Amino acid sequence: NKRVKIKTILEQNPIGQEITLMGWVRTKRSNKNVSFIALNDGSVITNYQVVADPNLIAEEILKKCTTGACLKITGNVVESQGAGQSSELNAKTIEVLGEADPEKYPLQPKKHSLEFLREIAHLRMRTNTFSAVFRVRHALAFAVHKYFNDKGFFYIHTPIITASDAEGAGETFKVTTLDISKPPRTPEGEVDFKQDFFEREANLTVSGQLEGELAAMALSEIYTFGPTFRAENSNTTRHLAEFWMIEPEMAFYDAEDNADLAEDFLKYLISYALEHCQEDLKFLQSRLEEEEKSKPADQRSEMGLLDKLRFVVDNEFVRITYTEAIDILRNSNPNKKKKFQYLIESWGADLQSEHERYLVEKHFKKPVILTDYPKEIKSFYMRQNEDGKTVAAMDILFPGIGEIIGGSQREERLDLLLKRMEELHIPIEEMWWFLDTRRFGSTPHAGFGLGFERMVQFVTGMGNIRDVIAFPRTPGNAEF
Numbered sequence: 001n002k003r004v005k006i007k008t009i010l011e012q013n014p015i016g017q018e019i020t021l022m023g024w025v026r027t028k029r030s031n032k033n034v035s036f037i038a039l040n041d042g043s044v045i046t047n048y049q050v051v052a053d054p055n056l057i058a059e060e061i062l063k064k065c066t067t068g069a070c071l072k073i074t075g076n077v078v079e080s081q082g083a084g085q086s087s088e089l090n091a092k093t094i095e096v097l098g099e100a101d102p103e104k105y106p107l108q109p110k111k112h113s114l115e116f117l118r119e120i121a122h123l124r125m126r127t128n129t130f131s132a133v134f135r136v137r138h139a140l141a142f143a144v145h146k147y148f149n150d151k152g153f154f155y156i157h158t159p160i161i162t163a164s165d166a167e168g169a170g171e172t173f174k175v176t177t178l179d180i181s182k183p184p185r186t187p188e189g190e191v192d193f194k195q196d197f198f199e200r201e202a203n204l205t206v207s208g209q210l211e212g213e214l215a216a217m218a219l220s221e222i223y224t225f226g227p228t229f230r231a232e233n234s235n236t237t238r239h240l241a242e243f244w245m246i247e248p249e250m251a252f253y254d255a256e257d258n259a260d261l262a263e264d265f266l267k268y269l270i271s272y273a274l275e276h277c278q279e280d281l282k283f284l285q286s287r288l289e290e291e292e293k294s295k296p297a298d299q300r301s302e303m304g305l306l307d308k309l310r311f312v313v314d315n316e317f318v319r320i321t322y323t324e325a326i327d328i329l330r331n332s333n334p335n336k337k338k339k340f341q342y343l344i345e346s347w348g349a350d351l352q353s354e355h356e357r358y359l360v361e362k363h364f365k366k367p368v369i370l371t372d373y374p375k376e377i378k379s380f381y382m383r384q385n386e387d388g389k390t391v392a393a394m395d396i397l398f399p400g401i402g403e404i405i406g407g408s409q410r411e412e413r414l415d416l417l418l419k420r421m422e423e424l425h426i427p428i429e430e431m432w433w434f435l436d437t438r439r440f441g442s443t444p445h446a447g448f449g450l451g452f453e454r455m456v457q458f459v460t461g462m463g464n465i466r467d468v469i470a471f472p473r474t475p476g477n478a479e480f
């Protein structure tokens with residue numbers, strides 16, 4: 001008998017057929033006449049009910065059907081007597097594929113805290129919450145490829161090991177084969193990277209953008225989707241040391257085209273999840289409702305998860321410039337809170353997350369596309385605006401998340417780009433390959449980066465970014 005997944009049973013309702021089910025026990029309830037086993041195989045959030053008659057299944061087998069054990073069950077699908085499901089499986093044979101000692105198995109059929117589950121990340125995907133999150137994550141990743149493929153964009157695999165620090169923020173992880181306790185030295189006493197594997201210093205990529213720009217200058221419209229690495233020591237609910245980023249890059253796009261694409265893309269991803277992950281999202285919504293109950297009434301969210309997602313899909317994002325945002329923040333500050341104060345004095349300061357939150361969650365109550373930031377707080381490659389002070393940058397801010405996308409129109413004019421790189425002491429000789437795009441056949445182009453985990457957070461409603469990636473890399477955390 002071939003294995004049938006629970007998802008297939010629920011879709012096809014094969015009443016009267018003999019099937020084989022394989023999966024892990026979530027719970028077992030027994031009396032002397034019958035045992036009910038709730039089995040889950042990960043294909044859907046729903047557990048499937050297996051009915052075991054002690055006259056057919058030996059007691060020693062039933063004893064081993066404890067929470068976490070893996071079973072292979074063959075039997076007949078019959079109409080369900082109970083309320084929940086339309087069918088259930090009458091077991092003819094049960095084979096215990098893998099036992100799970102109830103004394104030692106860490107997952108009990110009760111609610112565990114997310115903090116506890118983070119400590120056992122190797123097992124947490126067996127819970128409803130995490131299996132739902134990872135099914136949604138899968139759907140979103142698939143939707144990313146579908147969106148761009150349907151639009152004629154090409155998927156480029158940019159390198160993970162590189163010598164460039166695209167964002168110039170100096171937050172790279174070094175890659176070396178040298179013995180760091182006694183590295184080879186030059187006669188001057190410097191570490192001799194000529195003797196290293198790549199015969200130079202190298203690091204893990206912080207962004208595929210620069211290589212993406214090279215590809216866009218040949219294939220017009222491309223995207224990357226890969227892991228990126230940042231050694232920022234930020235122990236927050238929004239930062240990972242290893243996160244996945246989607247970076248489209250388009251020749252012949254200006255800043256407005258870029259924002260249009262970004263908004264359309266985000267709405268597409270959310271719509272895709274709403275359409276394809278209904279059951280999981282409903283479960284995650286009910287999980288959040290439970291969580292909300294423990295909060296003080298005035299801090300509870302007015303909208304459920306699904307309504308929140310539909311709201312973003314159905315409404316236009318707000319588009320304002322940095323300068324307009326500063327004005328709003330200046331005139332806001334209803335309680336004259338000190339933390340907003342410094343902005344009043346200084347145009348040019350970077351927005352802190354509380355400012356972003358204010359704009360998105362209090363003032364507009366909508367996603368906001370913030371454009372035209374002061375050049376001093378943005379990367380060297382962004383296109384300078386006419387005013388000489390701002391660049392054609394774009395950040396997209398989401399409620400509950402903050403910055404979800406960062407992007408810009410790129411500086412395609414060689415002279416201006418060189419000038420900016422000099423001002424920022426970026427080693428121009430080392431970037432010869434990047435500058436060649438501006439030397440040969442340069443053209444206006446633009447792109448952006450979507451932090452994939454932040455998107456998964458928004459769609460699933462998970463509060464901590466560590467809970468939307470299977471094995472989070474954060475400061476002090478790289479065990480498995």
Ligand code: 4AD
Pocket residue numbers: 166167206207208209230232238239240241243245247248403404405406407408447448449450451452453454
């Ligand atoms: O704003 P960032 O740094 O932009 C870039 O890297 C550009 N090269 C993108 C481009 O224009 N092609 O990062 C882009 C997004 C952020 O908006 C955020 O969503 C996410 O990446 N991000 C992180 N996500 C998780 N953990 C971190 N440490 C992140 N840093 C950035």
Ligand code: MG
Pocket residue numbers: 403405406
């Ligand atoms: Mg950014």
